Amino acid sequence: MTKKIPEKMKAVVLPGYNGNMIKAIKSLEIKLLPVPKPDKGQVLIKVDATTCNPSDLSFIQGSYGIKKELHVVPGFEGTGIVVQTGNDETSKNLLDKRVSFNAHVKLNGAWAEYVVTNTKQCIPVHPDIPVEQAACMLINPYTAYALFELIKERKSKAFVMNAAMGQLAGMMRSLANETGIEVINIVRKKAQIEILKNKGSKHILCSADDNFLNQFTELAKQLEAKTFIDAVSGELSGKMLELMPSNSQLILYGALTGENLSHIGAKDLIFFGKNVTGFNLIQWFETTPKEKIREVSYKLQEKIRKGKIKTEIYKKVKLKEVSGSLIRYIINMSAGKVIIEP
Amino acid sequence: MTKKIPEKMKAVVLPGYNGNMIKAIKSLEIKLLPVPKPDKGQVLIKVDATTCNPSDLSFIQGSYGIKKELHVVPGFEGTGIVVQTGNDETSKNLLDKRVSFNAHVKLNGAWAEYVVTNTKQCIPVHPDIPVEQAACMLINPYTAYALFELIKERKSKAFVMNAAMGQLAGMMRSLANETGIEVINIVRKKAQIEILKNKGSKHILCSADDNFLNQFTELAKQLEAKTFIDAVSGELSGKMLELMPSNSQLILYGALTGENLSHIGAKDLIFFGKNVTGFNLIQWFETTPKEKIREVSYKLQEKIRKGKIKTEIYKKVKLKEVSGSLIRYIINMSAGKVIIEP
Structure with missing residues (x-):
């Protein structure tokens, strides 16, 4: 009634x-x-x-x-x-x-x-x-799940994620844990490294570190991280994409800096198969086939019921x-x- | 022998x-x-x-x-x-x-x-x-043909092309002419507008014009130009993508400025379905199925034999x-x- x-x-x-x-x-x-x-x-x-x-x-x-x-x-x-x-x-x-x-x-x-x-x-x-x-x-769990599906479709062995202290990042780490896909977590403050370490994260870099870009290059190469889940935008993101291996993709889903994306290496786009795209959940719901959304909902809500995604x-x-x-x-x-x- | x-x-x-x-x-x-x-x-x-x-x-x-x-x-x-x-x-x-x-x-x-x-x-x-x-x-005709195939796959009614005085641009105009897909030609010098007009081009803008970005916005909207074939790179290209309609794609195949791509609008990537990718012919030959290359070769070489692509x-x-x-x-x-x- x-x-x-x-x-x-x-x-x-x-x-x-x-x-x-x-x-x-x-x-x-x-x-x-x-x-x-x-x-x-x-x-x-x-x-x-x-x-x-x-x-x-x-x-x-x-x-x-x-x-x-x-x-x-x-x-x-x-x-x-x-x-x-x-x-x-x-x-x-x-x-x-x-x-x-x-x-x-x-x-x-x-x-x-x-x-x-x-x-x-x-x-x-x-x-x-x-x-x-x-x-x-929706905004955190479904976005995390949909982004993680993209990472799996791209067959990335590892992915890069900034804003790693956020709730969405935590959910993506949970999803990654189940699959063996490695996560390179990027935080802004040194003290945050310890916090994530205590939560069980293996790979954590601080973007304020003097040696950040070198560490990042090394780690992205070692883990073959070819997807960059970017909530930040700006010049640093462009530089990071440049330092990632061939055929890497940057997926922008937020712009915490409020800045446009810059420093996108022309050579990387032309010769090294890199590309830049965006994600937003509203569009995902509009364009994803019903059956796929139903499948995602079933799997994701099961994880939420079991407290794996919270x-x-x-x-x-x-x-x-x-x-x-x-x-x-x-x-x-x-x-x-x-x-x-x- | x-x-x-x-x-x-x-x-x-x-x-x-x-x-x-x-x-x-x-x-x-x-x-x-x-x-x-x-x-x-x-x-x-x-x-x-x-x-x-x-x-x-x-x-x-x-x-x-x-x-x-x-x-x-x-x-x-x-x-x-x-x-x-x-x-x-x-x-x-x-x-x-x-x-x-x-x-x-x-x-x-x-x-x-x-x-x-x-x-x-x-x-x-x-x-x-x-x-x-x-x-x-190869470097001009095959690139032109392969890029034009991408434009057709994207079902773009029109596309934007800078370095419009180049030979590759001329070939792409020939291909477009046969299909009714419109071309927005971007040249660097005012005098070049007349030259392209005399060759039969309809839409020609000069990037040195004070009012260029306004004219460009208007024309891209009017013709629904959603693919940008970019040989130039740099900040202007990023700005142009920003002014194009939703779901536009920038395909970088050259970087005449020698600059990285910048000013890629975060909102455009996240909310308006835009994206940035690259093209190079060597990779195209490595990754395109044999049958597709054979089909392209047959059609393209016929055009070259008939002098349509020269x-x-x-x-x-x-x-x-x-x-x-x-x-x-x-x-x-x-x-x-x-x-x-x-």
Whole structure:
């Protein structure tokens, strides 16, 4: 039985893009908005829980790759129950189902009681998976899994991963552990080497080390690391690709520096079979065949149920607490995700 | 009947890499070298004719992507008769055949009476094709054809091509003309616009124009140009890719600026499905299935026989005239290729 859908909903609203992150967070307001209606190929979801990723923080500052019309509800992912659907079979099949979802690239996002998104951006969630894991199941776990599939397709014996302290990196290490594929972890601070070592990582380099590029060249050659999973962008990434073996590929999925990719060696592209491409999960859901997504979902959700892939949770908050809790979150991101339950 | 192979051969020898092009050309010497022996997977070719491409000029300066051990015989392509082969079936099948060839990436090149190269880098030549066309049949015509195949595979309605005054660009325009695929030609000097217009080109932009990037954005959007065939590299190429529509690809096959590729938009890679790759003909011959190469050869050589694809020839010279004639060649490259007949 589908519950009655109200006309209004509570939502966190961003009134304007503000380059300063603290000011952007403080500008967030709770408002009453009309509950949106799903078009064909879309569903309306009653949000059980949502979260805040680095991409959300970048978005509210206006520095993310996706910009939406203002005022706007932020929130790129979440979980909830499909309570209304567009007039097409695929969408109707999701009615009353519990899903994790990516927000629509143009419409209001997940920091609200209700949200409309594309049906293709919804994944049914196994009943054993707790709500807080489901709330952040796509942007990190699915991205990690999809990127790791690319590494396997490329038959890379090893891959390079920067931003290695992040949760996504941890998930990719878990996936790699099961296969024997080696990981070259790149961290920014010397102290982080010890932390990853204690978690069982074998290969960790610090990009602040004077001798970093030499160490990197040596290790990439020794392990035959031919895929570079890059969340950082900028000149250093280009230089690192240049130092990797022939036929290496750089897959950019984030740009923490906010910089363009530069120093891409012309000779490497022309003579050494290297190339540069990008990845984003929303496009992956739009373009990957249904059967493949179903297969990935089955395998990945099994790992999540068994705790092999796990998002660390910092705390749960209500919509009206978002602003304050996000400021605490950015001070210590490695403590885990904030889960927002409307 | 295979003729007796002498022990010594005349060859043009480069004694050292010299960053100055004129000095590099002047340093070339005629020497008597031992005729090399083909290994397995290789053939010995008695050279009928060879040529000088921009890549050769870059090579003798030491600024090309391929560097060989010195002293070395330059010359990346040519034509001749296979007079001796390695002990394998594929190579033996080429004995006594007339071929066009790419030089070996490590061994002495084509500016000699004899040359050894990999069997995979040899293409039998149709008897109707004159020696001077066969001498420069691979690096321009085959590259043009292979690049154009990529454009067709990508289903691009239009493509962007810089270095549009070059012979390869002219060949790609011929191929495009037959298909209705539009070409955006990029030239460096205003006066060149008129020259290409008179040859029948519709879309020509000059990168020196103050308003170039705006014009380019508009035209790429209007024609839905999603492939960028780049012989130049550098920052401008990165900026141009950024201004092209979603899902555009940059294919780098040359680096006339000598610069790395920079300004590759992180957002374009992550959110707009763009990517960057390279092309080189030697690798194409190594990795493309035999049947595909045979099919391409059949179609392309038919076009060459009919004069639809034609290399402009400046003059024919002997080995001992190479040095002097190359200096005249670089002064006016658009006059056509120098053909060297040993």
